Amino acid sequence: EVQLVESGGGLVEPGGSLRLSCTASGFTFNIYTLNWVRQAPGKGLEWVASISYTYYADSVKGRFTISRDNAKNSLHLQMNGLRAEDTGVYYCARGQKLGSDDYYMDVWGNGITVTVSS
Amino acid sequence: QSALTQPASVSGSPGQSITISCTGTSSDIGTYNSVSWYQQHPGKAPKLMIYDVINRPSGVSTRFSGSKSGNTASLTISGLQAEDEADYYCSSFTSISPLYVFGTGTKVTVL
Numbered sequence: 734e735v736q737l738v739e740s741g742g743g744l745v746e747p748g749g750s751l752r753l754s755c756t757a758s759g760f761t762f763n764i765y766t767l768n769w770v771r772q773a774p775g776k777g778l779e780w781v782a783s784i785s786y787t788y789y790a791d792s793v794k795g796r797f798t799i800s801r802d803n804a805k806n807s808l809h810l811q812m813n814g815l816r817a818e819d820t821g822v823y824y825c826a827r828g829q830k831l832g833s834d835d836y837y838m839d840v841w842g843n844g845i846t847v848t849v850s851s
Numbered sequence: 852q853s854a855l856t857q858p859a860s861v862s863g864s865p866g867q868s869i870t871i872s873c874t875g876t877s878s879d880i881g882t883y884n885s886v887s888w889y890q891q892h893p894g895k896a897p898k899l900m901i902y903d904v905i906n907r908p909s910g911v912s913t914r915f916s917g918s919k920s921g922n923t924a925s926l927t928i929s930g931l932q933a934e935d936e937a938d939y940y941c942s943s944f945t946s947i948s949p950l951y952v953f954g955t956g957t958k959v960t961v962l
Contacts (some may be wrong), residue, residue, distance in 0.1 A: 768951075770897075777854065778889070778897065780951035788949040824896060835878050836951065837887035837902040838942040844896055 734813035735759035737825045755808040755825030763803040766828035767809050773821040815849045855954035862960040863935045868929040871957045873941030881922040885944035888926045936961045
């Protein structure tokens with residue numbers, strides 16, 4: 734079964750750091766682009782970052798770092814300088830195969846909650 | 852990069868057809884055929900329903916169809932069913948701010 738499972742969420746104070754992880758199974762991890770998408774409470778979806786090459790939304794650029802470990806089928810998001818507006822559910826999502834011109838996310842994890850509050 | 856514009860809500864009776872619009876610009880929908888649609892039930896992860904404007908992933912009902920004209924993409928749900936009640940989001944590749952932009956989201960209510 735193709736699956737993505739996020740971990741590492743929790744409560745952190747403003748200005749703090751958190752590292753999210755996403756473990757993949759059921760597919761050849763290293764041939765796909767991977768993404769982080771977040772959703773603030775009661776709000777819509779917001780794309781955060783992608784990795785084949787690395788790309789970031791303006792709202793997180795310079796604070797968040799996306800990385801992957803193909804040997805461990807894992808994706809990470811290092812979040813520094815966290816703000817209240819970073820609060821929400823963070824989803825790991827599989828994107829297109831490397832080298833493809835397609836841009837969509839066909840497999841999603843269940844999400845992990847990040848709360849930034851004092 | 853501003854979010855793509857969707858109506859906040861759309862409703863219909865069982866068996867009817869509804870259409871959700873998604874309006875962007877020439878930097879996204881107007882130029883690229885990388886439009887996708889996602890269904891999200893409360894408390895659940897999004898699910899891909901349509902990709903590359905018109906394509907359905909395996910397992911998605913044929914009642915869901917997509918189209919595009921100019922800067923506007925559309926998702927049509929025919930033969931509306933109670934299980935279709937959910938939030939729907941469009942998304943597109945964008946050349947302005949890499950890589951994706953999502954729509955504002957539409958709540959579909961089955962009357």
